Amino acid sequence: MTELWRVIIGLAEGRRDASQITLFDSVGFAIEDFSALRYIRDQLPSTGLCQQLDMLADPDAPRDLFGMLLRAASAKTAQVAL
Incomplete structure (x- = not known):
């Protein structure tokens, strides 16, 4: 540390x-x-x-920022694969 x-x-x-x-x-x-x-x-x-990140939480899960980052990373990976 x-x-x-x-x-x-x-x-x-x-x-x-x-x-x-x-x-x-x-x-x-x-x-x-x-x-x-x-x-x-x-x-x-x-x-x-x-890396700029959109840190606005999804309305259906406003406390799940970590999950939102995981979904964003998955979406970015899917876009690169296209």
Whole structure:
């Protein structure tokens, strides 16, 4: 586990390959959490390592965001196969 601030300022290495995951565990201070996430959001486009996702939940399952991502990935795979 690596603290985000260490990665941001270059003291620690972030993900080394696509099989690794990033887990953000907030500290509970809304302004700090918001600031960290906003910084990351602003930096991502220049890395080429991000993908825009539509995170609006399906009306029939508003709490199933993970399922929505799985369905989106399946749909993208089906489009590529066409």
